[in-house]
Amino acid sequence: MSQGILLFIEQRDGVLNRTSFEAMVAAQGIASATGEKLSAAVLGKAIDAVAAEVAAKKVDAVHTVEDDKLSEYTPDGYVAALKQVVAKLDPRFVILSHTYQVRDFAPRLAASLGKTFVTDCVGFRVEGNEVAFTRQIFQGKINTDVRVVAEPPILASFQAGAYRADKAEAGDSPAPIAAFAIDLTDVQIRTQLEPKFQEAKQAVDLSQAPLIVAVGRGIKSQENIEMVQKLAQAMGAEIAASRPICDNEWLPMDRQIGSSGQTVSPKLYLAVGISGAIQHVVGMKNSQTIVAINKDGEAPIFDIADYGIVGDLFDIVPALTAEINRIKNEGS
Amino acid sequence: MNIVVCLKQVPKKDSILRIGADGKWIDERDISYEMSEADAYALEEALRQKEKHGGEVVVVSLGPERARQSIKEALAKGADRAIHLFDSVFDTATDSAAVARAISAALKDEKYDLILTGLQSDDYGFAQVGLIVAEQLALPSATIVMEVQPEEGAVRVKRELESGWFQWVRLPMPALLTIQSGINQLRYATLKGIMAAKKKEIREVKAADLGLSADQLKPAQVIERAYLPEKTKRTEFIEGKPAEAAAKLVEKLRFDARVI
Numbered sequence: 001m002s003q004g005i006l007l008f009i010e011q012r013d014g015v016l017n018r019t020s021f022e023a024m025v026a027a028q029g030i031a032s033a034t035g036e037k038l039s040a041a042v043l044g045k046a047i048d049a050v051a052a053e054v055a056a057k058k059v060d061a062v063h064t065v066e067d068d069k070l071s072e073y074t075p076d077g078y079v080a081a082l083k084q085v086v087a088k089l090d091p092r093f094v095i096l097s098h099t100y101q102v103r104d105f106a107p108r109l110a111a112s113l114g115k116t117f118v119t120d121c122v123g124f125r126v127e128g129n130e131v132a133f134t135r136q137i138f139q140g141k142i143n144t145d146v147r148v149v150a151e152p153p154i155l156a157s158f159q160a161g162a163y164r165a166d167k168a169e170a171g172d173s174p175a176p177i178a179a180f181a182i183d184l185t186d187v188q189i190r191t192q193l194e195p196k197f198q199e200a201k202q203a204v205d206l207s208q209a210p211l212i213v214a215v216g217r218g219i220k221s222q223e224n225i226e227m228v229q230k231l232a233q234a235m236g237a238e239i240a241a242s243r244p245i246c247d248n249e250w251l252p253m254d255r256q257i258g259s260s261g262q263t264v265s266p267k268l269y270l271a272v273g274i275s276g277a278i279q280h281v282v283g284m285k286n287s288q289t290i291v292a293i294n295k296d297g298e299a300p301i302f303d304i305a306d307y308g309i310v311g312d313l314f315d316i317v318p319a320l321t322a323e324i325n326r327i328k329n330e331g332s
Numbered sequence: 333m334n335i336v337v338c339l340k341q342v343p344k345k346d347s348i349l350r351i352g353a354d355g356k357w358i359d360e361r362d363i364s365y366e367m368s369e370a371d372a373y374a375l376e377e378a379l380r381q382k383e384k385h386g387g388e389v390v391v392v393s394l395g396p397e398r399a400r401q402s403i404k405e406a407l408a409k410g411a412d413r414a415i416h417l418f419d420s421v422f423d424t425a426t427d428s429a430a431v432a433r434a435i436s437a438a439l440k441d442e443k444y445d446l447i448l449t450g451l452q453s454d455d456y457g458f459a460q461v462g463l464i465v466a467e468q469l470a471l472p473s474a475t476i477v478m479e480v481q482p483e484e485g486a487v488r489v490k491r492e493l494e495s496g497w498f499q500w501v502r503l504p505m506p507a508l509l510t511i512q513s514g515i516n517q518l519r520y521a522t523l524k525g526i527m528a529a530k531k532k533e534i535r536e537v538k539a540a541d542l543g544l545s546a547d548q549l550k551p552a553q554v555i556e557r558a559y560l561p562e563k564t565k566r567t568e569f570i571e572g573k574p575a576e577a578a579a580k581l582v583e584k585l586r587f588d589a590r591v592i
Binding site: 107115117120191305306309315316322 | 343348349351358427428429432451454455456457458459460463464466467468472473474475476491492493494495496497498499500501502503504513514551552553554555556557558559560561563564565567568569570574575577578579581582584585586589591592
């Protein structure tokens with residue numbers, strides 16, 4: 001009978017990806033509610049430091065899965081290795097963080113095991129011994145409670161930001177770390193990798209900006225961005241954008257906020273003409289104060305906004321700029 | 333270069349979504365449909381590669397009768413032929429593995445260099461069908477692809493990583509790629525294309541044609557309840573004409589939130 005929970009720990013170049021600690025919060029919660037033991041698996045080469053960091057948390061065991069074929073991430077390597085780990089441990093659940101890396105291999109892992117994978121969950125519920133997962137459909141507009149009707153192991157990934165990494169419980173004493181034996185001799189790594197790189201020269205580190213004014217598709221054209229820039233200038237804020245604006249090259253890529261751009265948590269985030277699709281929201285939802293201006297009162301951005309104005313940004317943005325300049329002039 | 337594009341028809345992005353009477357899905361009355369966004373980009377990428385390198389673009393879609401509309405749109409844009417997996421037996425194939433099983437079976441006898449899918453659908457957003465197909469067909473894969481460069485017997489692709497990082501990887505062909513939105517600019521179907529599409533083949537395939545029974549298409553995951561998310565924040569909505577609302581907002585940001 002399947003037993004235990006296996007947590008996948010992601011690392012890159014020997015540095016732990018902190019979203020793995022977010023997934024750990026979920027894994028610890030499920031473990032405590034079901035009474036199952038929790039172990040963590042780290043894949044790669046030269047991963048002792050990562051394993052030690054994980055072992056300091058409240059887990060029952062840490063498995064290090066090392067092989068030359070795992071020294072760089074490839075889907076072939078990770079699927080083959082994890083397939084052996086899961087087959088041997090036979091856990092009830094395999095928990096992962098829904099990162100770009102996990103999205104690249106975990107569906108294949110599940111398929112190769114003939115098991116199901118519940119992706120991008122934002123929560124879970126344990127009733128008796130059953131676990132139901134909450135995931136969103138239609139880009140965050142609707143929640144669903146999902147029940148798995150297939151045999152374990154059940155794979156589940158959690159959305160970035162669904163849990164806070166700093167809530168991962170520490171252990172009373174370091175968990176045992178053991179090398180997990182795998183054999184990748186017959187595994188063909190079909191992917192050839194080139195070095196990773198950053199496209200935009202990161203001229204602006206938006207994560208350091210206390211005030212951000214972000215612009216989205218509602219701005220309609222490149223010419224209109226100047227209006228928002230004037231507001232940002234008046235406020236002493238940095239300008240930022242959702243992905244479509246940067247894809248269109250209306251603002252440079254280093255201004256992008258979201259899962260494929262920067263993650264920020266400024267004092268003030270003013271979202272102008274941004275609908276609040278999940279890929280953007282994960283990059284800014286921990287901002288201290290969020291203001292949204294959008295003509296659609298149902299836009300998901302209002303779910304996370306502290307203040308909202310439902311109206312035409314083309315009227316409101318200039319009005320805001322005028323008001324701020326008026327106050328500045330009053331003061332001088 | 334022969335390319336297969338998997339596409340899904342989904343409710344339009346700006347649809348007003350209401351929970352259906354059974355509380356398990358949306359109410360689909362009064363909904364308009366369109367090609368899922370990432371799939372549209374995958375199709376566009378396939379068409380561009382065909383324009384550069386020749387070959388054939390075949391679209392595959394599993395869906396009800398209305399999916400024909402999106403299939404026709406793909407043909408009008410330049411795809412050469414289509415396979416429509418259309419059978420009431422597929423109605424229960426709501427999870428990725430079931431859909432992938434049907435698609436893999438349908439592609440069993442096709443010859444292709446690349447299979448392109450969107451990285452995830454706009455409705456369920458599971459982000460899995462492409463990769464499950466790749467696993468079932470034993471193809472190498474890469475996801476969240478932003479650029480595609482075919483080479484001799486291989487394809488070099490630019491993968492998006494988080495936080496503005498990227499990586500080029502090379503895979504032998506045939507391969508499966510899941511395509512990220514924004515990889516290119518979408519074309520519109522021309523009148524000429526729409527007319528030409530009328531003569532292009534849409535082969536309808538039933539579950540029995542693929543040797544699949546209802547049992548093999550049963551979902552492993554079931555939605556028990558669909559509901560509007562509870563707002564964890566209480567949003568203070570500021571009313572009034574633009575100048576009024578602006579003044580009120582600035583006041584709140586200065587004196588309540590104290591952020592400016």
